[in-house]
Amino acid sequence: MVNGNLTNWFSYPENVTGVGSFFQHISTSVNDWFAMGFLLIIWMFTFTMSMVSGSRKALLTSSFITLIFSIYFIRLDMINPVIVFALLVLTIIGAISSYNEPSL
């Protein structure tokens, strides 16, 4: 999954400067759960806050926000593509299940 050959887009691993190359460097140095943990933190926070604030579209909101971040991470080759598709499915399920619900 993480091959470390994406030197065309970012400066990994010679010069860790930009945020993207920084993420890649940590991801290859530590493990695959770095990006996954990142996505989990974002998903859990947005889902909890949506639920607490009384939104009936918590699943849609949290999955959509996490989907955007996961697209960034898949570009950096930090997560498995299955995760992006799973989030896409979650977003569609959230959109269908809360079609007539008020957002706030």
Added chain:
Amino acid sequence: MIRKSATLTAIIFSIILVFGIFTGCYLWINWNADDSGVVLDSKYSAAYNETLLQQTELNNTITKIRDSFDKVTEPTSIYSVAFNGLKGLLYVVLLPIQIIDVAVSTYLNIATLVELPAWIKILITLSITTIIVLVVFALLKGEQKV
């Protein structure tokens, strides 16, 4: 159009959400960066420290309001009743006004991490301030949902 959802509750929830996501992600990155032997850029730790400071400010404001309510004295005349009511209302209005500062500071603090043009920063600062001032007006008008 500013909808009903642009209330004080929504603003506070947004601030808590930004605090939560930023703090959680920063600590997660910092922990992993330490493991991989990378030193984080000082601007990230500076933003984190500033966020912690803003959290303290928000907490101080809430503590001040609680303390000021404790100081409301027992009315001895009809004027005191009116005065107590006004005092209570003013202390409540103080919260959203101080939240303007916390919201704008938090936003500017996070925005320093991203390369945004200065005019966009000004526009967003203006919009945050305007929305909160409108919420204060709604509060003064006595609207129920604030």
